[in-house]
Structures are given as C-alpha cells and as structure tokens.
Amino acid sequence: MIELRNVSKSYAKGRVKAVDDLTLTVRPGEIFGFLGPNGAGKTTTIKMIVGLLKPDRGTVVVAGFDVRKEPLRAKAVTTYVPDTPAVYERLTGLEYLNFIGDVYGVSKKDRLARIEKGLEVFELSSAVGSPIQSYSHGMKQKIVLIAALLPAPRVMVLDEPMVGLDARSAHHMKNLLREHCQGGGTLFFSTHIMEVAEKVCDRLAIIHKGRLVAEGTMAELRSRNGTKESLEHIFLELTET
Amino acid sequence: MSRFGSLVRTALRVNFGLSLFRPREILRRKRDLWMIPLIVLGAASLGPVLYFYLKIIRTVHGWLAPTGQQAVLITAAVLAGQVFVFIFGFYYVISAFYFSRDLEILVPLPLAPAQVMTSKFAVILTNEYLTIALLVLPVFVSYGLLEGAGAGYWLAAGLVYLFLPVIPLAAVGLLVVGLMRVANFSRKKDVLIIVGSLILMTAALGGQLWLGRSAGASPDPEAIARIFASSDGFVRSLGAKFPPSLWATKIVAGGSAGEGLKSAALFFGMSALLFVGLVAAAGKLFYGGLVGLGETSGRKKALGRRALAGRLSSGRRPVRAVFLRELRIMNRTPIFLLNGVLSVVLIPVLFALMAKTGSGRSDIAGILKALGSANPVASVLVSALFMAVSGCLNGTSSSAFSREGGQFWLSKVIPVSPRDQAKGKFLHSYAVAVLGIVAAAAVIRFTVRPAASVMAAAAAYSAVGAVALTSLGMMIDLARPLLNWTNPQKAIKQNLNVLLAVLADLAFFGLLFLLAKFLGRAGMSAAAAMAVLFALLTVLSAGSYRLLLAFADKRYPQIE
Numbered sequence: 086m087i088e089l090r091n092v093s094k095s096y097a098k099g100r101v102k103a104v105d106d107l108t109l110t111v112r113p114g115e116i117f118g119f120l121g122p123n124g125a126g127k128t129t130t131i132k133m134i135v136g137l138l139k140p141d142r143g144t145v146v147v148a149g150f151d152v153r154k155e156p157l158r159a160k161a162v163t164t165y166v167p168d169t170p171a172v173y174e175r176l177t178g179l180e181y182l183n184f185i186g187d188v189y190g191v192s193k194k195d196r197l198a199r200i201e202k203g204l205e206v207f208e209l210s211s212a213v214g215s216p217i218q219s220y221s222h223g224m225k226q227k228i229v230l231i232a233a234l235l236p237a238p239r240v241m242v243l244d245e246p247m248v249g250l251d252a253r254s255a256h257h258m259k260n261l262l263r264e265h266c267q268g269g270g271t272l273f274f275s276t277h278i279m280e281v282a283e284k285v286c287d288r289l290a291i292i293h294k295g296r297l298v299a300e301g302t303m304a305e306l307r308s309r310n311g312t313k314e315s316l317e318h319i320f321l322e323l324t325e326t
Numbered sequence: 327m328s329r330f331g332s333l334v335r336t337a338l339r340v341n342f343g344l345s346l347f348r349p350r351e352i353l354r355r356k357r358d359l360w361m362i363p364l365i366v367l368g369a370a371s372l373g374p375v376l377y378f379y380l381k382i383i384r385t386v387h388g389w390l391a392p393t394g395q396q397a398v399l400i401t402a403a404v405l406a407g408q409v410f411v412f413i414f415g416f417y418y419v420i421s422a423f424y425f426s427r428d429l430e431i432l433v434p435l436p437l438a439p440a441q442v443m444t445s446k447f448a449v450i451l452t453n454e455y456l457t458i459a460l461l462v463l464p465v466f467v468s469y470g471l472l473e474g475a476g477a478g479y480w481l482a483a484g485l486v487y488l489f490l491p492v493i494p495l496a497a498v499g500l501l502v503v504g505l506m507r508v509a510n511f512s513r514k515k516d517v518l519i520i521v522g523s524l525i526l527m528t529a530a531l532g533g534q535l536w537l538g539r540s541a542g543a544s545p546d547p548e549a550i551a552r553i554f555a556s557s558d559g560f561v562r563s564l565g566a567k568f569p570p571s572l573w574a575t576k577i578v579a580g581g582s583a584g585e586g587l588k589s590a591a592l593f594f595g596m597s598a599l600l601f602v603g604l605v606a607a608a609g610k611l612f613y614g615g616l617v618g619l620g621e622t623s624g625r626k627k628a629l630g631r632r633a634l635a636g637r638l639s640s641g642r643r644p645v646r647a648v649f650l651r652e653l654r655i656m657n658r659t660p661i662f663l664l665n666g667v668l669s670v671v672l673i674p675v676l677f678a679l680m681a682k683t684g685s686g687r688s689d690i691a692g693i694l695k696a697l698g699s700a701n702p703v704a705s706v707l708v709s710a711l712f713m714a715v716s717g718c719l720n721g722t723s724s725s726a727f728s729r730e731g732g733q734f735w736l737s738k739v740i741p742v743s744p745r746d747q748a749k750g751k752f753l754h755s756y757a758v759a760v761l762g763i764v765a766a767a768a769v770i771r772f773t774v775r776p777a778a779s780v781m782a783a784a785a786a787y788s789a790v791g792a793v794a795l796t797s798l799g800m801m802i803d804l805a806r807p808l809l810n811w812t813n814p815q816k817a818i819k820q821n822l823n824v825l826l827a828v829l830a831d832l833a834f835f836g837l838l839f840l841l842a843k844f845l846g847r848a849g850m851s852a853a854a855a856m857a858v859l860f861a862l863l864t865v866l867s868a869g870s871y872r873l874l875l876a877f878a879d880k881r882y883p884q885i886e
Contacts, residue, residue: 135738135739136738136739136883137735137738137739137886138886139883139886156883157741157742157743158741160739160740160741161741163739164739165739167735171732171733171735172733172736173651173655173733173736175654175655175658175659176651176654176655179629179634179637179638180650180654183637183638183639183647184647184650184651185740186638186639186640187639187641187642187643187644187646187647188642188644188647188648188740188741188742189642189740189741190641190642191640192640192641193635193638193639193640193641196638196640197634197635197638200634200638201631201634210628210629211628212628213628213629213634214628214629214633216658
C-alpha cells in the first residue's frame with residue numbers, strides 16, 4: 086500500500102542526509118510503526134509520503150500512485166496528521182471538518198455519521214461549534230484526528246499522534262485506528278512510545294541517521310537480534326551511536 | 327554582551343529574519359535567482375515616485391524661499407512622519423507588546439518587564455525608521471542641499487530623525503499599556519484591535535475634517551498678513567497643531583541659537599520624558615496586562631444532532647471550500663480584516679470626506695464635475711482608475727498565500743489541484759476588489775454625480791482590470807509566499823509582497839495611461855481608443871488569470 090524505493094533526501098545542499106536510500110513496503114490493512122531517535126529522518130520520510138517534501142532520489146508510491154507523478158490520486162486516498170496540530174484557528178471545529186469533507190468529497194450521510202462518532206469518542210461534542218483557537222493542544226490534536234478519519238482514507242499517515250492526548254483519548258484513538266485497519270485501511274505512524282508501538286503495530290521499522298536499521302514484526306526483530314527483550318531494548322541497541 | 331543587549335539583538339534578528347538571510351545561498355541555489363530581478367524591479371519602481379517627490383520639494387522650496395518660509399517643509403515632513411508613526415504604530419505596538427508569540431518564551435526568563443518591553447520598542451523603532459525614511463529623508467536632504475547647510479544642520483537633522491518616532495510611539499505605547507491594564511482585553515484581543523483601530527480611524531477622519539474645515543473657512547486677511555510678515559509664520563501656523571514638529575523645525579533650521587537650544591530641550595526632553603514614562607509604566611503594568619495571554623474564553627459551543635446536520639454540506643466542492651475558508655479566515659482575523667476588507671471601503675470614504683471639505687467650486691468634487699462635463703472620456707477613465715485603486719490597492723490578493731502561514735501544509739496535502747485552490751483564492755480576492763469598486767462607485771455617484779453611462783463604463787473597465795490586478799497580486803505572493811510568520815501582521819502589513827504588488831499595479835496603470843496617450847496622439851477617435859483599451863484590458867485579464875492558474879500548478883509543488 087505504501088512503497089518507498091531508494092528514497093533519499095538531504096538538506097543544506099546535500100551536507101545533511103536526512104533520509105538515505107530508504108526502501109520500505111507497508112502492506113494493505115497493516116499498522117506500521119516507524120521508530121527512530123530525534124533527527125533520525127522520521128518526519129522527513131512522512132512528509133515525503135504525503136507530498137509535503139520532494140525526495141532528491143527514489144520514488145514513493147501510495148495505493149499504486151506515484152506521489153510525484155499522480156499527486157492528486159495519491160492524496161485522495163491518504164490523510165495525514167502532523168506532529169503539531171497547526172490547523173485553521175479562526176474556523177470552528179465543525180467548519181474545519183466540513184472543509185475536509187468538501188475537499189475529499191464525503192457525502193452528507195457519511196459526514197454526519199463519522200463526525201458524530203469522532204466527536205463522541207473524543208468527547209469534543211461540546212466544543213465543535215467554537216473556534217479552534219479556543220481549544221487546548223489536546224483538543225486540537227483530536228479535531229485533526231477526527232478530520233483524518235472523516236474521508237475513511239485507504240491510507241492514514243500519522244506523525245507522533247499520541248502527543249498531547251490524555252490516557253483515555255490515546256486509548257480511544259488506538260481502538261479507532263485498529264478499527265480503521267480492520268476495515269481494510271492502512272496505517273503508517275511514527276512514535277517515541279515503545280510500549281504503544283510494541284502492542285499496536287503489526288510491523289515495525291527503525292530508522293537511524295536516515296538509514297533503515299531494522300524492519301519486521303516484533304517476533305522477527307527479536308529473532309534477528311537474538312534477544313527476548315522488549316522493543317525498547319532492541320531500539321536502544323540498534324540506535325546506539 | 328549584556329543581557330539586555332543580547333535581548334535586543336535577538337529581537338532584531340527575529341524581526342528581520344537575519345538568521346534566515348543567506349545572500350550567498352540565493353546566488354548558489356539557482357532556483358531562487360528569479361528573486362534578484364524582482365527585487366531590483368521593485369526598488370527601481372520607487373525611482374519615479376522619489377523623483378516626483380524630490381521635484382515637488384524643490385518646487386515648493388522655490389515658492390517659499392523668497393518669503394523666507396521654506397523651513398515649513400521640515401515642519402510638514404516631521405508632522406507627516408509623526409502622524410504616520412502614531413497611526414500605524416498602534417498596530418505595531420499592540421501586536422509586539424501583547425500578541426507576539428515569543429512572549430511565551432520571554433516572560434519566564436529572568437528579565438525585567440521593562441527590559442522585555444524596551445526590546446520590543448527598539449524593534450518597532452527600527453521598523454519605523456525604515457517606514458518613514460521615504461517620507462522624511464528626501465525633505466531633510468533636499469532642504470540641506472538647497473540651503474547649502476553646514477555640518478550643524480546635518481548633525482541636527484540626523485538627531486531629529488533618530489528621535490522623530492519616539493514621541494508618537496511612546497505616546498501610543500502608554501495608551502496601549504494603560505488600556506490593557508485597565509480593561510484587560512488580553513482575552514479579547516480581537517475586540518481590542520478592532521475597537522482601537524476604529525477609535526484611531528475616527529480620530530484620523532475627525533482630524534481630516536477639522537483640518538479641512540479650518541482650511542476651507544473664509545480666510546482672514548489679517549491672519550494671512552501676519553503669516554507672511556514673520557519669517558516663520560507658516561511654520562508656527564502648521565506647528566501650532568502639533569508643537570513637536572515646530573520644535574524639530576527650530577532645531578534643524580530655526581532662528582537663533584537660543585531658540586534652537588530651547589526647542590532641543592523641549593523636543594528631546596519630551597521624547598525622554600515619554601520614553602521614561604513608558605518604561606516606568608511597563609515596570610508596573612506590562613506583565614499585569616499579559617495575565618491571560620494565550621487564554622481564551624472557557625465557554626464552548628455545543629451543537630445538537632439537528633444543528634450539526636444542518637451545517638454540513640455534501641459531496642466534493644473544492645473551489646467553494648477554499649473560497650469559504652479564505653473568506654472566514656480573512657473576516658475573523660482583525661489585522662486581515664482591517665487591511666483588506668475595511669481598507670477597500672475606507673479609501674473611498676476618505677476620498678468622499680476630502681472631496682466634501684472644501685467649499686463651493688474649489689472642492690475636489692467640483693473640479694471633477696467640471697472635468698467630467700468637459701471630457702466624458704477622461705471622466706470614465708479617472709472614475710475607473712479610482713474604482714480600481716479602491717478595490718485592488720490593498721493586501722488581499724498579494725497576501726493570499728502568505729496568510730496561510732504555518733497552515734500551508736494543509737493546502738499541500740489535500741486532494742485539490744493547485745489551480746483549483748488558486749481559483750478559490752482568486753474568487754475571494756476578487757470579491758474584496760468588487761466590494762471596493764462598489765464603494766468607490768457609490769462615492770463617485772454621491773460626490774461627482776456623473777451620467778449613468780459614465781458610471782457603467784467606469785465600472786466595466788475597473789471590474790475587468792481588477793481581474794488582471796488580482797491575478798498579478800496573487801502571482802507575486804505565490805512567487806515568494808511568507809509562510810513562517812508568528813504574528814498575522816507580518817503576513818499582510820509587513821509583507822514585502824504587498825508593496826511589490828502595489829508597485830506593479832502602479833506600473834500597470836502607468837502603461838495603460840501611456841497607451842491611452844499614444845492612441846490619442848495617433849489620431850484615433852475617443853470611442854475607438856476606449857474600445858481598444860477595453861479589448862486590451864480584457865485580453866490582459868484573461869491572460870493573467872490563465873497565467874496565475876498555470877503558475878499555481880508549477881509553484882505549489884516547489885514550496886516546501
């Protein structure tokens with residue numbers, strides 16, 4: 086469902102390699118965890134998947150569409166949640182959701198059902214008519230998540246989605262994302278929370294200094310590293326400089 | 327470096343984006359090279375404006391010199407500069423003192439409130455030096471050269487220029503700090519900006535009317551005789567409205583040494599007094615007014631199922647969605663609203679007041695009426711120009727992309743083609759332009775009262791021309807969108823694209839004027855020349871709109 090082939094991206098005229106020859110495949114219906122230390126290249130990779138950054142080399146294919154050659158088709162099946170919920174603060178929560186519904190072409194019936202569900206799960210019904218600028222950080226994160234689920238996308242790409250969420254909301258979010266994948270959707274997300282990655286993800290990848298250092302299921306990672314330790318242990322070992 | 331020095335240095339670096347300014351990078355990265363001719367063109371287009379300004383100064387100096395009244399040029403420049411700083415300083419002061427996001431970083435630091443506020447004052451002061459440079463410096467320099475002034479003049483002029491913005495800025499600062507502490511508007515910053523702006527605009531309009539009335543009143547021959555009898559009669563007459571401009575004139579170009587020293591004591595003393603007062607007020611009131619910064623009303627608005635369903639649309643309608651987003655964000659952000667929507671209404675209203683302040687046939691409306699009846703073609707073109715200027719010479723189109731700021735990522739990830747997004751934005755900018763055209767048309771209708779055919783023709787010309795001007799403004803902004811702002815003011819009021827677009831618009835008007843002149847000289851009849859102009863405008867508008875859409879397709883993927 087998501088394919089990265091020999092993708093590279095550098096900054097400062099090639100002096101800083103953010104992503105270095107990354108090849109990765111995410112299968113349909115999979116929850117894929119993308120891990121790495123700060124500055125490892127996670128966000129750069131994610132931004133290349135959703136079309137925010139242009140790779141220097143390599144190709145990114147989402148649902149069979151090359152994101153450079155057929156960007157609109159790739160975007161039509163993808164939604165994205167950034168690491169900071171920078172959304173239109175002057176719109177109300179509902180206006181923002183309606184905007185997303187309009188640009189993705191969601192029918193009124195689906196819009197109503199999905200918005201109601203999202204608002205209920207994330208306990209945001211009482212604030213949806215207020216401007217987003219009056220929301221707390223966590224509330225903004227929730228409205229962005231509801232918006233990302235609204236088009237029922239085939240692919241969801243999330244950058245640190247747990248940041249700012251309380252324990253209850255994080256729990257609900259995990260359930261919703263699992264539900265999304267059970268319905269055939271694919272999920273690609275980055276996180277620093279090892280426990281979440283270990284419990285939620287079907288497969289994982291660890292990136293370090295722009296290069297892929299491990300990929301597979303939890304069991305595969307353990308067997309490759311000859312350990313029965315936790316993901317945190319494996320992560321620390323693989324990302325030691 | 328001292329703590330305070332470091333604070334000011336950092337504030338200036340942030341304000342002018344010095345850390346991001348890499349001229350060598352631009353030269354090395356060929357894709358940004360297009361900016362160089364654009365900047366050169368922008369600077370070059372200031373040339374004619376400056377040339378005419380200098381010519382006017384020289385001419386007025388020539389008129390006044392025989393009666394020894396030429397120092398009134400200095401008074402007028404200082405007065406204009408200080409009024410400019412006072413009016414626009416309000417926005418700068420309020421957003422820098424209370425609504426800039428770096429306050430969340432600065433307030434917890436071990437710095438005194440007065441230090442934080444003074445660093446912000448230094449940044450605004452630097453901005454003001456640049457803002458009023460074009461207005462004031464040509465007068466100071468021309469006057470010095472024409473009078474063959476010595477070193478004393480240049481020293482005094484330099485000192486006066488450095489202190490010129492202090493009085494109005496400190497006065498505005500005191501007003502704002504006091505207002506924030508007393509009313510604690512911090513949770514209703516939008517209300518404060520709108521109410522404050524309306525108060526200032528009313529004051530400006532009131533002042534305009536007052537000055538107009540006093541100028542338009544029947545002249546007292548004795549008063550005129552008194553003005554001419556004294557060598558500084560004009561200076562005193564003008565400076566009486568605002569004494570600091572009188573003091574500044576006396577320091578730079580005035581009479582005896584004793585009088586100069588007295589004026590210097592008054593001018594610099596008043597500046598120091600107001601500044602010290604502001605620093606003292608900051609120590610006591612500044613952080614008090616900040617309580618609640620970043621907080622908003624705790625009341626939230628819930629919606630029932632029926633209300634929710636009633637507000638939802640259906641299906642895919644990207645252009646409409648982008649248009650509505652632009653409309654809502656513009657109208658709900660006070661700085662955007664005041665500089666875009668409100669200004670297109672305000673310009674014609676100001677004109678109407680100016681036109682009505684004179685008396686009898688000496689007023690502007692009377693002159694235009696006479697011009698219209700003598701030459702209907704000129705009447706159409708002047709009316710169309712006024713409508714187009716009212717509708718288009720604002721920052722709406724030339725900040726259409728910059729206004730998105732940090733939210734531009736959304737425009738990059740949504741499944742809407744760049745040309746569809748540009749269409750939605752164009753519709754919004756054009757709607758604002760049409761509002762300005764309608765406001766200007768109403769003002770023309772009620773002041774000049776031209777024939778209906780003249781009104782209709784002028785409206786048609788301006789409506790078609792506005793397509794080209796809107797597209798041009800949007801293309802300039804799309805070429806170099808300012809997306810990393812933390813204060814909405816930077817997106818529209820301090821955005822170079824807005825100035826570049828105004829200059830481009832003026833060049834556009836200039837070209838049309840030259841063409842009209844050429845057609846007239848070529849012996850073409852007025853009707854035929856008008857038809858050629860209209861056809862050309864239509865082609866230019868259609869072409870520029872298509873170019874905008876194509877440019878959006880090319881440019882969007884490049885913006886990272």
